[in-house]
Amino acid sequence: MGRFEIPEGWVAQAYRFALDPTPAQQRALASHAGGARFAHNHMLALVTAVLDQRAAERSYGLTDADLTPSLGWSLPALRKTWNQRKSVYAPWWGANSKEAYNTGLDSLARGLDAWTTSRNGERVGKAVGFPRFKTARSRRSVRFTTGTLRVEPDRHHVSLPRVGRIKTHESTRKLARRIESESARILSATVSQDSSGRWHCSFQTLVAAKTRPAHASRSQCPVVGVDVGVKADSLLVVATPDGTEVQRIRAPKSLSAAQARLRVLQRKAARQHGPYDPAIRSRRRHSKRWAKTQARIGRSHARAAAIRRDVLHKATTTLAQQHRVVVVETLNATGMRAAGGAYKKGLNRALADAALAEVRRMLTYKAAWYGSAVVAADRFFPSSKTCSGCGGRKPNLTLAERTYVCAQCGVSIDRDRNAAINLARLGQTHMVGEQSSAGSGSVAGRGAIRETGPARAGQAGGREASTRHNPTRVDQTGTAVSQEATA
Ligand SMILES: [Zn+2]
Structure with missing residues (x-):
């Protein structure tokens, strides 16, 4: 599949807005997503049937020329076959935009291509x-690539083909401003429903390359290490190679509250009549109350994720703007979960993994925007287990130990700060390497992988989410939730 080339001086960026569709629009969106699912499943069934048929015919000794003709797996080929069949198998197809079916066929073409290349070792x-x-529980989503894709000038509506003008839950000014000044162009729009049931519209756009804003002065510390933590009081700890703690970002109270609520709900769901009966080890019909709790869990998840994303966006923007080199840890998600004892499991671990992946993703594209570099410590770099005082190691440090006490030099230091200092030192070797090689390729220090170089903005792909969390709002269960501003 040919990849779209981004013109010089532009970057790809997505803008995502929560929507407030009317009930009729909700039905139209659900219908489009259903159309996508139908087209995907219908063509997948056909692909499988043709494969089986050919295999059976071959087993009877038919030559390749006599076999049932094979089916094209590319998007244009799938689309052609679908168009020949739709009036028979989906006589209602006219109810949705053709983009709905295209969404399903596109995901099928990608899936088949991924399977083929994976099987061939490519x-x-x-x-x-x-x-x-795709089942009824699959994520509902539809992508529009042609027709009216617009952010309305009133900054509170978006226009999509067939569905029309949909009210947005939040202001679209960030994108609207850029479109008005002709520094952004909409390529496509994806509308999808999250676990809480809310619909979002994500515009894939091209925006004129960003530069570091004049007000964002470079900090005194060119190199910093960032430790992404589990605890609420240290979501992110930023430190310099000489041991100064530059910043410590705490989780806002609203995030801790949302996470606590999530745990309560999950315990509650476990006590209810779920779809699995452990006594006889089989599936059963779940209770209505269980389903209700599941819906609330979905909303809590979405809410916690929105708050966390907001905090991380603010923090990573500042980091990318102020420092020349930012070092983060790498996580080998599958490896980390497979190995290790019980302390690596559970909600906290999953949250920390997700946060680290998110921080690294955000930093990578923002660093490209603002001309700084991100260095990823390789996954064996023992940032937490090394003493920042003497360089000694403590191989069996547990997650419960919040303070690093060194047996060799006697230093006693906050665990996260210790890790951040070690990471920052890795970045220092990276910078020295860069200067000595005078810009011709990077000589990263031991254990470092260079993630982005400065000023390669043309290749950055990023996304600016703007699902805000208001200081006080009433959540969908009717309880007032109060929040404090981001720490
Ligand atoms: Zn020590």
């Missing part, structure tokens, strides 16, 4: 399985 990473049918 694809790095984990083996990809054969595409599966």
Whole structure:
């Protein structure tokens, strides 16, 4: 599949807005997402049937020329076959925009391509399985690539083909301003429903390359290390190689509250009549109350994620603007969960993994915007287990130990700060390497992987989410939730 080339001086960026569709629009969106699912499943069934038929015919000894003709797996080929079949198998197809079916066919084409390349060994990473049918529980989503895709000038509506003008839950000014000044162009729009049931519209756009704003002065510390933590009092700890703690970002109370609420709800769901009966080890019909709790869990998840994303966006923007080199840890998600004892499991671990991945993703594209560099410590770099005082190691440090006490030099230091200092020192070696090689390729220090170089803005792909959390709002269960401003 040919990739779209981004013109010089522009960057790809997504803008995501929560929507407040009317009930009729909600039905239209659900219908479009359903159309996408139908087209995907219908064509997947056909692809499988043709594969099986050909395999059976081959087993009877038919020559390749006599076999049932194979089906094209590319998007244009799938689309052609779908168009020939739709009036028979989906006589209602006219109810939705053709983009709905295209969404389903596109995901199928990608899935088949991923499976083929993975099977032929042309694809790095984990083996990809054969595409599966989408179920009613699959994420509802539809992508529009043609027709009216607009952010309305009133900054509170978006326009989509067929569905029309939908009210947004938040202001669209960030994107609207850029479109008005002709520094952004909309390529496509994806509308999808999150676990809380809310619909979002994400515009994929091209924006004129960003530069570091004049007011964002470079900090005194060119190199910093960032430790991404689990505890509420140290979501992010930023330190310099000489041991100064530059910044410590705490989780806002609203985030701790949302997470606490999530735990309560999950315990509650466990006591209810769920879809699995442990006594006889089989599926059963779940109770209405269980389903209700699940819906509340979904909303809590979405809310916690929105708050966390907001905090991390603010923090990573500042980091990318103020420092020349930012060092973060790398996480090998599969490896980390597979190995290690009980302390690596559970909600906290999952949250920390997600936060680290998010921080690294955000920093990577923002660093490219603002001309700084991100260095990722390789996954064996023992940032927490090394003493920042003498360089000694403590291999069996547990997550419960919040303070690093060194047996060799006697230093006693906050665990996260210790890790951040070690990471910052890794960045220092990186910078020295860069200067000695005078810009011609990077000589990263031991254990470092260079993630982004400065000023390669043309290749950055980022996304600016703007799902705000208001100081006080009433959540969907009717309880007033009060929040404090971001620490
Ligand atoms: Zn020591």
